[in-house]
Amino acid sequence: MADQQDTITGIDVPVYLKYNFTAGAGPARFLSQVKNGKLTGQRCPRCQQVYIPPRGSCAACGVATEEELVLPDKATVQSFTIVSIPIPNNPIKPPYIIANLVLDGANISFIHLMSECVNEDVRIGQRVQAVWKPEEEWDYSMDNIRYFKPLDEPDVPVAQIGKLPVSGWEGMSDA
Amino acid sequence: MRDIAIVAYHQSRAVADAGACNEVEMIMPVLNEVYGQVGINNAQDVDFVCSGSCDYMQGAAFAFVAGVDALGAVPPIKESHVEMDAAWALYESILKIRMGSAESALIYGFGKSSPGELPIVLSQQLDPYYLAPQWIDTVSLAAMQARLLLEQGVITERDMAAVVSRSRRNARQNPNAQLAGDISVDDVLAEETYLSPLRRVDCCPVSDGAAAMIICTEDKAREWGVPYALIRGIDHRIETHHIGMRDLTDSASTRLAAERAGVGDGPVDVAELYAPFSHQELILARALGLGEQTDINPSGGVLAGNLMMASGLARVGEVFNRIVAGEAQRGVAHATSGPCLQHNLVTVVEKA
Amino acid sequence: MPESEILNQAFELGYTYTRSTGPVVGRFLTGLRDRKIVGIRASDGRVVVPPMEYDPDTAAELSEFVDVSSEGEIVSWAWVKHPREAHPSTEPFAWAMIRLDGADVPMVHWVQAGDESDLHTGARVRARWADETVGFITDIAGFELV
Numbered sequence: 094m095a096d097q098q099d100t101i102t103g104i105d106v107p108v109y110l111k112y113n114f115t116a117g118a119g120p121a122r123f124l125s126q127v128k129n130g131k132l133t134g135q136r137c138p139r140c141q142q143v144y145i146p147p148r149g150s151c152a153a154c155g156v157a158t159e160e161e162l163v164l165p166d167k168a169t170v171q172s173f174t175i176v177s178i179p180i181p182n183n184p185i186k187p188p189y190i191i192a193n194l195v196l197d198g199a200n201i202s203f204i205h206l207m208s209e210c211v212n213e214d215v216r217i218g219q220r221v222q223a224v225w226k227p228e229e230e231w232d233y234s235m236d237n238i239r240y241f242k243p244l245d246e247p248d249v250p251v252a253q254i255g256k257l258p259v260s261g262w263e264g265m266s267d268a
Numbered sequence: 269m270r271d272i273a274i275v276a277y278h279q280s281r282a283v284a285d286a287g288a289c290n291e292v293e294m295i296m297p298v299l300n301e302v303y304g305q306v307g308i309n310n311a312q313d314v315d316f317v318c319s320g321s322c323d324y325m326q327g328a329a330f331a332f333v334a335g336v337d338a339l340g341a342v343p344p345i346k347e348s349h350v351e352m353d354a355a356w357a358l359y360e361s362i363l364k365i366r367m368g369s370a371e372s373a374l375i376y377g378f379g380k381s382s383p384g385e386l387p388i389v390l391s392q393q394l395d396p397y398y399l400a401p402q403w404i405d406t407v408s409l410a411a412m413q414a415r416l417l418l419e420q421g422v423i424t425e426r427d428m429a430a431v432v433s434r435s436r437r438n439a440r441q442n443p444n445a446q447l448a449g450d451i452s453v454d455d456v457l458a459e460e461t462y463l464s465p466l467r468r469v470d471c472c473p474v475s476d477g478a479a480a481m482i483i484c485t486e487d488k489a490r491e492w493g494v495p496y497a498l499i500r501g502i503d504h505r506i507e508t509h510h511i512g513m514r515d516l517t518d519s520a521s522t523r524l525a526a527e528r529a530g531v532g533d534g535p536v537d538v539a540e541l542y543a544p545f546s547h548q549e550l551i552l553a554r555a556l557g558l559g560e561q562t563d564i565n566p567s568g569g570v571l572a573g574n575l576m577m578a579s580g581l582a583r584v585g586e587v588f589n590r591i592v593a594g595e596a597q598r599g600v601a602h603a604t605s606g607p608c609l610q611h612n613l614v615t616v617v618e619k620a
Numbered sequence: 621m622p623e624s625e626i627l628n629q630a631f632e633l634g635y636t637y638t639r640s641t642g643p644v645v646g647r648f649l650t651g652l653r654d655r656k657i658v659g660i661r662a663s664d665g666r667v668v669v670p671p672m673e674y675d676p677d678t679a680a681e682l683s684e685f686v687d688v689s690s691e692g693e694i695v696s697w698a699w700v701k702h703p704r705e706a707h708p709s710t711e712p713f714a715w716a717m718i719r720l721d722g723a724d725v726p727m728v729h730w731v732q733a734g735d736e737s738d739l740h741t742g743a744r745v746r747a748r749w750a751d752e753t754v755g756f757i758t759d760i761a762g763f764e765l766v
Contacts, residue, residue, distance in 0.1 A: 099650075100646055100647070100650045101641055101649040101650045101653065101755035102640060102641055102646050102647045103638055103639065103641060103757060104397070104638065104639055104641060104649065104755065105636075105637075105638050106396060106400070106401055106637045106638065106639050107399075107634065107635065107636045107637065108392055108632045108634070108635040108637060109632055109635075110324070110327060110384060110385075110388070110389060110392070110632065110633045110634050111384070111385065111630070111631075111632070111633075111705075112326065112327035112383045112384045112630070112631055112633060113382075113383050113384075113628050113629070113630050113631075114326075114327065114328070114383055114628065114629045114630075114631055114633075115287065115288060115290070115383060115626060115627065115628050116288065116290070116627040116628075116629075117288060117289060117290025117291075117292065117293050118287075118288040118289055118290070118293050118624035119290075119293065119624075120290065120627075121288050121624040121625050121626065121627045122624050122625075124627055125624075125625050125627070148290070148292060148334070148337060149290055149292045149293045149296075149337070150292045150293070150337045150338055151340075152336070152337040152340075152341065152342070153340060153341075153342035154294070154310070154340045154342075155296065155299070155310045155311060155337070155339045155340030155341070156310075156340070157293070157296055161279075168371055184528050233627055257750050286624070288624045288626045288627070297676070319685075325632045327631070342625045385704065385706075387704070388704060388706050391706070396637075396639060396646075397639065397641065397645045397649075397670075397757065398670045398727070398728070398757050399728060399757075401756065401757050401758060402708065402728070402729065402757060403704075403706035403707060403708070404715055404728060404730075405704060405706075405707075407697075408700060409715070409717075409728075411698030411699075412696040412697060412698045412715060412716070412717055412728075413696075415696045415698065415741070416695075416696045417695065419696070419741055420635040461699070461701075462701070463698055463700060463701070464698065464699035464701070464736060465698075478681065484705065507676075508672075508676035509671055510668065510670075510676065511717070511726075511728055512668070512669075512717060512719075512724070512725035512726040512727055512728070513668065513672075513676055513725055573632050592629075
């Protein structure tokens with residue numbers, strides 16, 4: 094605000110609005126199972142793509158994804174970035190890794206953290222597995238997974254990322 | 269100018285709280301209904317898609333983008349959005365077809381108002397220097413408008429009560445209505461005031477839901493081989509944001525839009541008016557020049573259920589339904605936006 | 621498919637906007653800070669409060685400021701029995717369109733009154749100034765009956 098003698102040229106007009114957000118029906122089914130430590134994808138009845146976390150529809154086909162399947166907590170790095178700035182109010186210290194990960198059996202990536210890794214060694218195609226919080230801390234949240242850590246498995250070729258079966262990379266190799 | 273045909277329309281039931289349904293889950297069933305009416309698969313089978321919604325309703329940034337997940341937009345589609353009632357998405361779609369850029373268009377509107385405090389959310393669409401920082405809600409503004417009409421002798425409380433009574437009675441035939449029933453004029457007048465001079469029943473309810481429509485050229489309508497009605501005129505006009513500068517007892521913008529849309533060029537069998545408050549229906553009927561021969565709000569209008577951001581499109585859809593059902597030859601649909609009927613859109617629909 | 625639980629989470633959305641006022645709105649808000657109310661003359665000679673930058677009828681740029689009184693009369697009003705959390709008063713109050721003396725069109729603000737029956741159209745009201753005025757519409761802490 095200006096001094097007493099100055100003409101007003103600008104004002105602060107903060108707007109605060111209160112809401113009661115409701116998760117969609119599809120997301121709510123997913124979150125209810127995450128609370129029990131289960132990662133549940135939803136399959137499109139038309140194109141067969143598996144979404145996790147699901148949002149209620151297959152965005153490609155515009156149809157509801159009602160069939161559910163439990164997926165393992167192993168994933169492949171689709172892309173990643175090394176972050177050198179802190180997350181406000183978060184104990185994670187930079188530099189840390191944020192990655193796009195695709196769970197085995199899923200076709201769409203989600204974003205999560207990676208840790209217990211050498212940042213410089215992280216790479217596209219790397220195999221990772223979830224490190225869960227203690228069960229008593231589980232909530233309706235992907236935060237139940239603290240982060241993903243590297244697995245001692247061969248990398249997935251780029252063309253195969255997002256196409257692994259539920260049985261994972263090993264299932265793929267057997268085939 | 270070539271006429272444009274309405275070939276399909278559907279709306280969800282107006283409910284006070286859609287519960288777990290998110291925007292995509294609200295939109296998909298409505299879209300499937302209109303696809304079914306013309307026999308198409310999804311949005312890939314129309315040339316253009318335009319939607320109307322407002323992210324502030326549910327407080328979810330880019331909820332309108334999430335809505336696109338209901339369309340099947342792979343490969344990419346021609347899509348647009350208005351942060352307004354979907355009646356204005358219809359307007360944009362009509363322009364698109366008239367320009368020759370499309371033969372057909374899908375229009376949808378959706379609103380999930382239940383997560384927020386709608387009258388307060390809407391206060392933030394007001395002038396941001398003088399009004400929005402006072403948090404004056406839309407119901408209060410409408411109440412001041414009603415008092416002007418009452419005290420100037422333009423209408424009576426009994427006139428307002430008659431609007432409410434008819435709305436509830438008509439809504440009994442509308443499976444999508446949220447509020448329906450038998451309530452006499454005297455019953456209404458016996459209710460206490462809520463935001464004086466308005467009673468609660470003078471105000472539309474807050475509803476969650478969605479509506480969708482498919483329009484196309486007349487050639488395309490014949491190709492699809494479905495019953496259709498023709499849009500003969502459409503126009504919209506807006507008034508100043510300075511409430512004090514407006515004559516709130518009239519709707520100059522509706523009057524002008526009606527003239528430009530050609531409302532007076534023939535008899536009006538049916539009119540669906542977006543009047544969120546009972547007194548506003550009286551203002552609109554006068555501004556549109558509607559008389560005894562017009563059946564006003566046979567659906568119950570928005571006093572029976574108000575799908576914010578879809579109710580304007582729903583008015584057009586209701587008129588379309590009457591015409592293809594053979595109950596009317598010619599009808600008028602009205603949509604509004606802003607405080608005290610600030611912005612008004614008028615559409616004339618006729619039997620093909 | 622199992623039934624969905626309804627999962628809710630209350631939250632507050634904040635938009636910390638700042639706005640440039642421009643010369644017309646700025647002049648009005650500066651006036652409020654100094655406990656004065658200023659209007660502007662429209663193309664047809666009417667004095668408009670709060671002032672607008674352009675005439676809504678002619679689109680002419682307006683520039684002739686006119687001081688108006690902080691007293692005036694109620695043109696219309698709405699009685700708020702149950703104030704909302706965002707409203708300026710926790711007690712029942714009225715929103716009102718108030719035509720200030722010297723102005724030709726009403727402005728929207730709120731009126732403190734003990735009871736609905738204390739108010740009527742045509743009632744005289746006067747602006748109450750906030751203890752500290754900063755150049756904002758709420759520098760008028762409502763109006764009160766004269």
